[in-house]
Amino acid sequence: MQVSVSPGKIHGTVCAPGSKSMMQRVCAAALLHRGTTIIHNPGISNDDKAALEIIRQLGASIEARDGSLVIESNGINPISDVIDCGESGLSARLFTSIAALYDGRITITGHGSLLRRQMFELKNILLQSGKVLEDFNGFLPLTISAPFHAGDLNIDGTLSSQYLTGALFALSFSAEKEITITVSNPKSKPYIDLTLKVLADFGKEVTHDQYEVYHISPSVNEGSGIIVRAVETDWSSAAAWIVAGAIAGDIIIQHLDKDTTQADARLLDVLKDCGADFHWEGDSLHIRQTNALKSFSFDATECPDLFPVLSVLAGACEGRSEITGIHRLEHKESDRAYSTGALLRLLGLDYTAAKDTLFIEGKSSFNGGTISSYNDHRMVMAAAIAALRADSEIVIENAEAVAKSYPDFFKHLQSLQVRCTQTI
Numbered sequence: 001m002q003v004s005v006s007p008g009k010i011h012g013t014v015c016a017p018g019s020k021s022m023m024q025r026v027c028a029a030a031l032l033h034r035g036t037t038i039i040h041n042p043g044i045s046n047d048d049k050a051a052l053e054i055i056r057q058l059g060a061s062i063e064a065r066d067g068s069l070v071i072e073s074n075g076i077n078p079i080s081d082v083i084d085c086g087e088s089g090l091s092a093r094l095f096t097s098i099a100a101l102y103d104g105r106i107t108i109t110g111h112g113s114l115l116r117r118q119m120f121e122l123k124n125i126l127l128q129s130g131k132v133l134e135d136f137n138g139f140l141p142l143t144i145s146a147p148f149h150a151g152d153l154n155i156d157g158t159l160s161s162q163y164l165t166g167a168l169f170a171l172s173f174s175a176e177k178e179i180t181i182t183v184s185n186p187k188s189k190p191y192i193d194l195t196l197k198v199l200a201d202f203g204k205e206v207t208h209d210q211y212e213v214y215h216i217s218p219s220v221n222e223g224s225g226i227i228v229r230a231v232e233t234d235w236s237s238a239a240a241w242i243v244a245g246a247i248a249g250d251i252i253i254q255h256l257d258k259d260t261t262q263a264d265a266r267l268l269d270v271l272k273d274c275g276a277d278f279h280w281e282g283d284s285l286h287i288r289q290t291n292a293l294k295s296f297s298f299d300a301t302e303c304p305d306l307f308p309v310l311s312v313l314a315g316a317c318e319g320r321s322e323i324t325g326i327h328r329l330e331h332k333e334s335d336r337a338y339s340t341g342a343l344l345r346l347l348g349l350d351y352t353a354a355k356d357t358l359f360i361e362g363k364s365s366f367n368g369g370t371i372s373s374y375n376d377h378r379m380v381m382a383a384a385i386a387a388l389r390a391d392s393e394i395v396i397e398n399a400e401a402v403a404k405s406y407p408d409f410f411k412h413l414q415s416l417q418v419r420c421t422q423t424i
Ligand SMILES: O=C(O)C1=C[C@@H](OP(=O)(O)O)[C@@H](O)[C@H](O)C1
Pocket: 020, 021, 022, 090, 159, 160, 161, 162, 165, 187, 188, 191, 304, 305
């Protein structure tokens, strides 16, 4: 699918989808919790669908009821020996550790960009847990077997926090004694907070020292009671609308959780720094374009998903902005250091990278043109928002990639009075 987005103002009220980070974690917990879990505001993205299908394959039953999901589980009882994680990095790393709780032989695989994302740290974790791996070269598919040994673990957190998330879920529900996980170089810490929050909702308390040492208590059977959980609105998706409002219009984003642990809520700190005009109306964020946005300096190491859309915001600010954390971008759906550079070049923005920081010179308007999505949902959203400030339309190739987190993105963009047409 090729989508052409015209320059113009964005105007109206929108509600972003549920957070896929939270939804996938709640699905994992619902599988491990022996009993019923009711999920309100369930996500509908491709990654959410992948997580639901995984827990179904691992033995849970899922019923849609009045817009919510009712999950029944009796622990892990696979109905298939293949688990398909779609394109979700989180599902791959989270559910591999969970599937490892099963003694039998099971294969974890995926599609598209996921097959090109390295998973080396899984080997380290699985071997420490007594699992046997077949012919694993660091990329999916991965086949494992043998009983799971719930014991202390050492994890390298340099590349991704998702390995730790998987281990925390698997061990919190299976530990028979106190277990310690030691993590070197932990990254994406707000995502670890989200993991700990969802585990706590399911009665699993984990403490930690500086995100480096985690203490897991022996798992007590939490009973088969009903757990009800609502998925928060996704700040990562809302980020696109927030930047759109700040650079090109007037927009209200509904149902945002102010006190969230979601990493990408840090965008509000950037907005304050650059003098954006925004305020809260209850749980809605109202943001209006300001003509003289100031340049900003921000470290996105802990919230790497903001990078592409922050680069667009930087392009609309007066002067030179700085975004740090380039080293976090390589192993995503695309190499986002490369794809963000390609977008900035298309827009006609001057930028340089030095060590881990990207410096972007702002400009009053951007160039239009055609760009690939690089099969990356975050690049689709960033390019579409940039089009609002361009002097001609921006055509995004392979724009269907947006469904990884936000299938209704273009429908919502149109409802916000932006002209966009599907050209193929
Ligand atoms: O745990 C999660 O939900 C995520 C963690 C982050 O990944 P890393 O920990 O690999 O940085 C983030 O980029 C990803 O979109 C979702």
